[in-house]
Amino acid sequence: MxxxxxxxxxxxxxxxxxxxxxxxxxxxxxxxxxxxxxxxxxxxxxxxxxxxxxxxxxxxxxxxxxxxxxxxxxxxxxxxxxxxxxxxxxxxxxxxxxxxxxxxxxxxxxxxxxxxxxxxxxxxxxxxxxxxxxxxxxxxxxxxxxxxxxxxxxxxxxxxxxxxxxxxxxxxxxxxxxxxxxxxxxxxxxxxxxxxxxxxxxxxxxxxxxxxxxxxxxxxxxxYPVKTKKKRPIPVNYFGLLIHSQDDYLFERRPNSGILSRFWMFPLIKGDDIQTKKDASEDDVLRALEAQFLSTYQLEIHVKKIGGRPVTHTFTHQKWQITLLEAELNNSSDLSYFPGKWISESDFREIAFTKVQTKMWERYQQQKEQ
DNA sequence: AATTCGTGGAA
DNA sequence: TTTCCAAGAAT
CATH class of the missing domain: 1.10.340.30 (Hypothetical protein; domain 2)
Incomplete structure (x- = not known):
């Protein structure tokens, strides 16, 4: 210098x-x-x-x-x-x-x-x-x-x-x-x-x-300047659950720490967390997801895949790929074990959402039109 | 010290 | 599409 x-x-x-x-x-x-x-x-x-x-x-x-x-x-x-x-x-x-x-x-x-x-x-x-x-x-x-x-x-x-x-x-x-x-x-x-x-x-x-x-x-x-390169984002796979009853949608409150903490989002389940045998079919994975949702939250759901490409969103260090699933759930189900609540679509404009949540919502709306 | 925290713009 | 970058701080 x-x-x-x-x-x-x-x-x-x-x-x-x-x-x-x-x-x-x-x-x-x-x-x-x-x-x-x-x-x-x-x-x-x-x-x-x-x-x-x-x-x-x-x-x-x-x-x-x-x-x-x-x-x-x-x-x-x-x-x-x-x-x-x-x-x-x-x-x-x-x-x-x-x-x-x-x-x-x-x-x-x-x-x-x-x-x-x-x-x-x-x-x-x-x-x-x-x-x-x-x-x-x-x-x-x-x-x-x-x-x-x-x-x-x-x-x-x-x-x-x-x-x-x-x-x-x-x-x-x-x-x-x-x-x-x-x-x-x-x-x-x-x-x-x-x-x-x-x-x-x-x-x-x-x-x-x-x-x-x-x-x-x-x-x-x-x-100049001398600067070491950053690592590229790590791919993370999720399933995103769209569960609705009339105009109410089931949202999960994210944990108090970590990425997007405390935001309301559609329930996300990490792909790696779903236990399946080797060579499991796509249907096997969905059934395993339902079983896990039942054991974790005491909620019985039936999911089916929504068409269209997965929702992708890239953060500084993670690249999320979310497969959207539409799920049926009795609206009188007991949500005691679930960290979330129903939110009416009419209340969306009052609530702060993250970009990736908005992407999931838009993809869902897009899909409904077809 | 090295990771973890979002999003949008530009090439 | 990918990559890097943009008036950093907390852990």
Missing amino acids: VEWTPEKIVAFQETLLKWYDNNKRNLPWRRDHDPYHIWISEIMLQQTQVQTVIPYYERFMKLFPTVQALANADEAILMKVWEGLGYYSRARNLQKAAQQIVNDYNGQWPTTVKELQELSGIGPYTAGAIASIAFNKPVPAVDGNALRVFARLLEINEDIAKPQTRKLFENIIKKLMPKNRPGDFNQAIMDLGASYMSAKNYDSENSPVKLFNQAYLDGVEDN
């Missing part, structure tokens, strides 16, 4: 901030420096593109304009607002942190990185972002943009996928930050990382800091 002289550091700061002053993106959360606004935007923006976040942010602020409103929010309404944004623990941690601020800090925001990081859902990056942008503290905010941008500028060869690399970058960036405008500096790096220095289709030739970009000057930009 390269070292910069004090003069070069100052020149970089001036060049970057001048560009930012003239070209910064006009974003809803940049209208002021209210820590509540900065915070909500930062949480929404985790692993999520700006254009996706904007409408969610606007709706969120109308419904929960203050930290007190969020602390007192109905969780079902909160999840409905977050519906489709993914990583739902972000929303739940958001409310926990709001309650921490109201109860532990009497509604007054803590301003140090240390205190901010003790709030639910706020880690090293978000604490740095809030402290620098809302409270003008001279601290780095090392996100994916900062890692990529400085890896290229300084030809840093550390693997940015490794957790410990963040600390190295924090120490480097601390020395490059201006003390007077830390928030603008951090945001300028993000804007740079989202434009001229993006991961793909970057345009270093026209970048405002191209003369500070060592990897570009050396013609080795393709080598």
